[in-house]
Amino acid sequence: MELFEVFIRSRNGLHHKHVGSLHAPDLEVALENARDVYTRRSEGISIWVVRSKDILASNPSEQEALFEPARDKIYRHPTFYNLPDDVKNI
Amino acid sequence: MIANQQVFQFVLHLADDSLILGHRLSEWCGHGPTIEQDIALTNLALDLVGQSRLYYQYAAEIEGKGRTEDDLAYLRDVIEFRNHLITELPRGDFAFTVLRQYLWCSFRTEYYQHLLTSSEIKLGELAAKCLKELQYHQRFSITWINRLGLGTKVSHKKMQTALDELWPYTFEFFQPTAAEEKLINASLIPDCRDIRKTWDQSCQSVLREASLVVPQEHWDFQGGKEGMHTEHLGYILAEMQFLQRTYPGLVW
16 A cells, blocks of 8 residues: 545635645545545545655755755845735735 | 325334444444544444434434434334345455445435435435435445455455345345335335336446456345344344443433
8 A cells, every 4th residue: 555645625715735644555545535534524625635755855954955045035025015004914 | 195104114214224334334443454444434334323313313203202313223123123134234344345335325325316306305305415425435335346346366256255245135125115115106205116227237337347247146135124134133233222221211
């Protein structure tokens, strides 16, 4: 059996979110398993399943090279704008 | 004029079918081949037990003698149960379980489709509610029939053995009781004989696709709907009813 990662969208307008993983012999069964294991308390309206081996993950030992450089570039955050009061949801 | 008694018996039959099959499925809880299938089977069990509650509540209402859903589920004996024999057979292996689920569920789904338009509005409403759940049960069981039927030599053999054992019990789906005949004549419920052809065709095609062969020569079993059960039902009731029989009126 293969390992699959499960992503669930809880409602329209939101994006799919990783909720966990499971074992299954193939994609179709993985989808049904995901339905049975992760949506039994009405957690979602859409499911994605992906073979875990198809995910390329960043290497924790490369954290410095990958993520440190962004840390001192505060000008990349939109914190220097004055937002009018009427603008919501930013 | 249709006596309430006949509708009552019919609703009990629907309730008993769901309760007994639900109980059989619940026996997998903690024993599934994998954690995923364990949860899946328990979900199906919960669906069916939930459905049986709706029917028992309705039956109690029709009877109007003050009995509750619990009285009907826990305080009737074997001879008063009206479920199809196929639902009470021991749970067997996983192949047997998914195949039984499919055979019963494909029949029940087809049957409920016809019950939707019953002049007894409540029967249609309950059927509509159950259909949504049963459609998934069907999908789930077909998935596994295919995987196991076309899987390894061993899995195929287990499926075929299960089919040989289960097929003779499907005969009963299409044999109306005398009481059902009256309801059929009054157009309150569908005639199960009319469903046979459609059911047979879709069933044969699902089984064929999984390279399973319907046995040609076999016995035909029936009697469950009239209270004549296999030896297995008594054991289920003994387990299920123990608490209410030993401590009458006990509540959570």
